[in-house]
Amino acid sequence: MKRNVRANQGVRSTNLDQIKGRLKPYLYGMLYIALSLFILQACQKDGDIGEAGNIPGMGNAGGELQAETYDLHEDLTLGVIKGLGSIGQEARLKSDDLVVNGMAQGSGQQVSVVLEIMNQNPTECRSAWFRAGTVFDVNLAGYQNAILLAPVNICIPPNSTKTLTLYLYCLNLGMNGSDGSASYELLGVTTSSAVLELINLLQFKKVNYEHYMAYPEAEIDYNEVKEKLQDILWKITNGSGLDATDISYIESLPALPEGVFPELIYDLTAVLPDCWCIDECEVVENSGALSYVAFSTNCNGELSAELEEGLYHTGEFSFNVETNYPKVSGYIKFESVSEPALGEDGAIETGVFEFWAPCHDEQIIVTTKNKDEITQTIDISEEGQAIVMSNGFMVEFLSVVSGDNGYYYTFNVVSDNCPGSNK
Numbered sequence: 001m002k003r004n005v006r007a008n009q010g011v012r013s014t015n016l017d018q019i020k021g022r023l024k025p026y027l028y029g030m031l032y033i034a035l036s037l038f039i040l041q042a043c044q045k046d047g048d049i050g051e052a053g054n055i056p057g058m059g060n061a062g063g064e065l066q067a068e069t070y071d072l073h074e075d076l077t078l079g080v081i082k083g084l085g086s087i088g089q090e091a092r093l094k095s096d097d098l099v100v101n102g103m104a105q106g107s108g109q110q111v112s113v114v115l116e117i118m119n120q121n122p123t124e125c126r127s128a129w130f131r132a133g134t135v136f137d138v139n140l141a142g143y144q145n146a147i148l149l150a151p152v153n154i155c156i157p158p159n160s161t162k163t164l165t166l167y168l169y170c171l172n173l174g175m176n177g178s179d180g181s182a183s184y185e186l187l188g189v190t191t192s193s194a195v196l197e198l199i200n201l202l203q204f205k206k207v208n209y210e211h212y213m214a215y216p217e218a219e220i221d222y223n224e225v226k227e228k229l230q231d232i233l234w235k236i237t238n239g240s241g242l243d244a245t246d247i248s249y250i251e252s253l254p255a256l257p258e259g260v261f262p263e264l265i266y267d268l269t270a271v272l273p274d275c276w277c278i279d280e281c282e283v284v285e286n287s288g289a290l291s292y293v294a295f296s297t298n299c300n301g302e303l304s305a306e307l308e309e310g311l312y313h314t315g316e317f318s319f320n321v322e323t324n325y326p327k328v329s330g331y332i333k334f335e336s337v338s339e340p341a342l343g344e345d346g347a348i349e350t351g352v353f354e355f356w357a358p359c360h361d362e363q364i365i366v367t368t369k370n371k372d373e374i375t376q377t378i379d380i381s382e383e384g385q386a387i388v389m390s391n392g393f394m395v396e397f398l399s400v401v402s403g404d405n406g407y408y409y410t411f412n413v414v415s416d417n418c419p420g421s422n423k
Contacts, residue, residue, distance in 0.1 A: 083182035134148040312334055
């Protein structure tokens with residue numbers, strides 16, 4: 001019996017050795033896979049996953065956005081960041097003062113967000129610095145995460161709140177843009193080496209639309225700038241990265257004037273000024289009093305506005321209305337007859353202009369003129385879009401609504417707080 005036991009034990013031992021022999025290749029394979037995963041995780045920690053086409057939270061890479069956090073000034077409180085869609089009634093700002101000073105900033109065309117910033121300091125202004133490379137994480141699957149490619153500074157007076165509409169670039173080609181159902185979280189500045197390369201190339205370049213409004217470039221179409229930059233960004237998030245043509249284009253962009261931003265604005269470790277408020281009256285020519293505002297469309301037919309006693313009224317301001325001038329259809333002009341006029345004596349005032357047109361035009365041409373003979377024309381195409389003109393007026397496209405065999409368009413025209421001339 002004992003021999004049998006020993007024999008049986010010997011058989012078991014022999015079978016176990018055979019099994020171990022058969023398992024060795026499998027065990028070595030599993031060990032190789034585990035080691036590979038460990039090395040991959042180590043590489044990820046070193047930032048290699050920030051290379052073009054393999055950036056977490058961007059393109060089709062999956063994962064979560066990676067960012068280095070930064071703080072706004074301790075006196076500032078940032079509200080909920082909510083998405084805006086192409087029908088942007090939500091972009092209509094809360095008051096005349098906020099409309100002017102909380103103007104839309106940033107750059108991009110598929111993602112825009114609205115947020116409030118409160119300065120709790122009772123006596124001193126504060127600047128909210130949004131750094132270049134700041135990424136915004138969306139809370140809805142199938143929607144684009146977003147990024148700010150150039151810095152934004154919002155100067156907020158003591159004990160006050162500003163509403164800001166921020167235009168952003170898309171980080172996930174093929175996904176949905178923004179709308180009112182989405183909210184966003186500001187994470188900080190991206191740690192992707194490929195995206196940071198783009199941010200560095202864009203340092204102190206004119207990127208944001210407010211740069212081109214304050215410092216116009218007659219030979220540059222800003223819409224083309226933002227479309228080109230979006231395509232370049234998608235080459236990084238969804239492709240193989242920048243090429244020589246992209247770098248050459250970026251280098252060709254005009255530079256911002258010195259002093260618009262502090263020299264260390266791109267340094268996350270730098271302490272930026274508590275209050276950095278450029279005098280807007282020195283940046284743009286004074287708007288003064290509104291002489292007229294005119295709207296041109298591609299509609300084949302006469303535009304009209306509701307009149308009382310032969311005049312168009314908005315608040316306390318009155319305007320003569322002229323259509324089909326100069327003998328073309330699709331044109332309407334509101335010429336001021338008020339004394340004082342809208343914006344006179346440096347007052348921040350808003351006029352609401354509504355007119356009917358026989359068609360829906362995707363691009364409206366708006367012209368404003370003040371009493372100093374300063375005239376500017378802009379194109380505006382998106383509801384909720386607000387553009388600050390170089391003569392100091394801001395035009396905001398509030399809505400277009402169908403009705404009565406045509407469409408009703410509504411715009412705000414807001415004066416600035418620069419004194420201008422009253423002649």
